[in-house]
Amino acid sequence: MKAGEDEGRPLPEDLLGIARRSEEGRGRLTIYLGYAAGVGKTYTMLQDALQRRGEGVDIVIGYVETHGRPETEALAARLEVVPPAIIGYQGLDLREMDLDAIIRRHPEVALVDELAHTNAPGSRHVKRYEDIEELLRAGISVYTTVNIQHIESQNDAVAQITGIRVLETVPDTFPSGADEIRLVDVTPEELRLRLRAGKVYVRNMAEAAIHRFFSTGNLLALRQLTLRYVATATDQQMIGHMRARAIPGPWPAAERLLVGIRPGPAAGQLVRAGYRLAVRLDADWVVLTVDLESDRPLTLKERVWLTEALEAGRRLEGRIVRLRGEDVADEILRYARRNNVTMIMLGKPRGVDILFSPVYRILRRSRGIDIFLYEPKGDLVRIPIRRQVPHFLSWDYAASLVLIAAAWSASVLLRGVIQPEFLLVFQLLPVVVTALFFRRGAVLFAAVASILAFDLIFVKPYYSLTIDDWSYFTAFAGYVVIALVVSRLAYRLRRTLPRIRESEAEVEAVAGLSRDLARAGTRQDVFDTLARHMQGFEPGSFAVLVPGPAGPHVQAGDAAYPLPAKERSIAQWAYDNGEAAGRGTDNLPSGTGHYVPVRAHRLIFGVMAFAFDDPEGVLTPENKEVFQTMALLAALALERMG
Known part of the structure; x- marks a missing residue:
């Protein structure tokens, strides 16, 4: 039993989690969740907003999509609206939420509809949930709406139920950090009546929708999926409440899940299924892939599948491990035994892969480890047989x-x-x-x-x-x-x-940096040391930037680091918001450089700037984690100096 539990007091890590959630000056996030369009998420959000305004709360509409519904438009007309920004794209004028205008207005609460929306090209962020995150950091509370099919971990299940895959999703880590999730629910019968009355779609579209997506069976399944998701979220909040107050309970034993993926169309599905299982079992989890030394080079599509799956694992806060060897089964089992893995999730072999899959060898040799086989959902892109058969002759x-x-x-x-x-x-x-x-x-x-x-x-x-x-x-x-x-x-x-070479590189990047930072006597020494270690990666230009009257400027590293106005503004945003930005991120991704804030706790001391000659090959999930660790080590050294 841990000390904190023995004394009837909460553990430090649980208090730290509460402190992060209630960070001073940060807004509160309320999500209105529904199982389908038309259940009344936006209408309910507007009703709650009017009630809060009657209580004296300063509340505005940041962006609300009424879809031409008269009742919703009537409610929205009674609230102050921050005019949207107009962004030109390929001859079209696209309406997007004006993030800067809302921050300047700085209400207590902003209403922002359609959480999973993808912003127009040229916007500051790729996704609207990232805009909302910036509003929360600015101290503005947010009410927002989303349907269950837009939650990343639920996307595959919804596609299997409805036969339609939604492309716009939100990583589960965002709604899991919400202060409140409000379920907006109506019966499937009532929703179908709304459809026939033209309250969801125009009448000529309603009948087609009823017979396809909005069939009774689909709606019942989606509703059950949503109820389970809310129940899980509520259970996590309850556990957090019990831990924070040291309320005794039968806590589950620690589990560790390994999700083994290969470059294929089902890799992303497998990662999301692994996340759902890890959350359900309250388990640590890792996404592992093995690069075969003797295998054919990956095609462009296979590289995209693998990169997207690894990025999904990183977004869902899984640990990313990429090994290299001659046998997939050997590498997976070796890692599992050395890292106390209790469960392994693998894709169920399909097609010609049934004859050659390493899954069977893992099943035979994984004594003491539970094995989960995942069946891919929906219609997947078929891999040519020549890519499925092992490359025996070469x-x-x-x-x-x-x-x-x-x-x-x-x-x-x-x-x-x-x-x-x-x-x-x-x-x-x-x-x-x-x-x-x-x-x-x-x-x-x-x-x-x-x-x-x-x-x-x-x-x-x-x-x-x-x-x-x-x-x-x-x-x-x-x-x-x-x-x-x-x-x-x-x-x-x-x-x-x-x-050994990879370990030496990681040790030099992390342990070596930590050792050199301990010898630094001044802040400039810290910046110079950090810049020197940044140069240990692939060819390119590297610098440590710090803010100045004219914007970020080079404090250490390459004095000629390319900083045109666009790159300078991206670096400034990374500094102001404490998040990585630029190439390889979802924040201002059109930039040339990759910018990582040097941040410890709430203090930001500068920005690490990377302009690689081959950014696509270097900005892997593993390297991004190393960059974050380097930035944290430097920030802690600067923080100690005061």
Whole structure:
């Protein structure tokens, strides 16, 4: 039992969670959640807003979409409206919430409809929920609306129910931080009556909607899904309340879930399903993928699938692990045993993959670990059969054949000069060379092929694969054992060396930075040290920026770091809001550079600026976590200096 529990007091980490949620000056978030369009989310939100205004609360409409419904328009007309911003795009004028105008107006509460909306290109943020996050940080409380199909972890289940996949989603971490989730609910029968009356869609669209998305079965399933989601959210709030007040209870044992993904169309679904399971079981979770050393290069579409899945895991606060090896099952099980994983979730094999999938080997060898198999939902993009079949034959087999031919030719030249038993040593050379540079399948192939070639030419009866002298058979058996041992040792060496290099890079980026920061005597020393370690990544331009009268300027690093007006404004936004921005983020992603605030607690000391020559290859989820850690270490060092 932990000390805090033993003394009847809340644990420090639980109090810290409360402190973060009630951060001084931060607005409160209220989400109106429904199971389908037309249940009355916007109408209910406006009713509550009018009631709050009657109580003396300063409340405005930041953005409300009435969809032409007279009752909703009548309520909205009674509230102050901050005019929307007009953004031109491809000859169209798009209406978007004017974030800066709302912040300047600074009401107590702002109404912002359609939480999952994607902003027009050129907006400060990609998604509206990120606009809302900025309003909350500015001390403005927000009422907003969303349907269950727009919650990222529920998206796959809704697609399976309705046959329609919604593309605009909100990561679950955002609604999970809401101060209140209000369920707006009507019966499916009442909703269908509203549809027929033209209160949801115009009449010529209502009948089609009723027979497709709004069928009774669909609505019942969506309603049940929404009720379960709200129940889970309420349960989490209750647990937080109990922990914060040290109320005794039977807490579940710690679980750790590993979600193994491969580059495919179902990778994102698998990550979201893993998140739902982790939340349900209150488990730590990790998203793991294995890059096969001997596999074909990924296609552009496969790289997109994998990157999107890893980004989804990062958004849902899972740990991202990317390993490199020759066998997926070996790497997954090795990581699971070393990291006390209690559950592994994998995709159920489909198509030709049923014959070659590593899932079966994991099932056989995962003693003591629970295995969950996920069935992908909906119609997925089919992977060509040639991409599903393992790449058995490749250039390393051809190279092995060349080596065997060279050894065989040398043996022919030396035939009659030395004994056949000694010629066998020449046949071992291509096996050793193959083991040092190629995969294990090629090594086994080289061993068998070289033995057969030697037996065919040098062992009586000649030009036959039969053996008269059993001493040769013993030598051949020993030869195979030696080949396999050499192959295993060489494989371990090849697998270990890249990991040592990767570990050295991470240690240099984190532990090395921490050590050097401890020696820094002044604030400038800290900035110089941070800039020096930033240069340890891929080629590019790097700098530490600090605010000034004319905007951010280079304090350390490359004095010629490119800072045109657009990049300067992105860096300034990252500093003002304490969030990463620019390339590779959802905040002002059209920039060239990647900007990470040097932040500890509520203090922000500057911005790390990265302008990589190959940003797509460097801005991986793993590297982004390293950047965040480096920024935190530097901020803590600056904070200690006062």
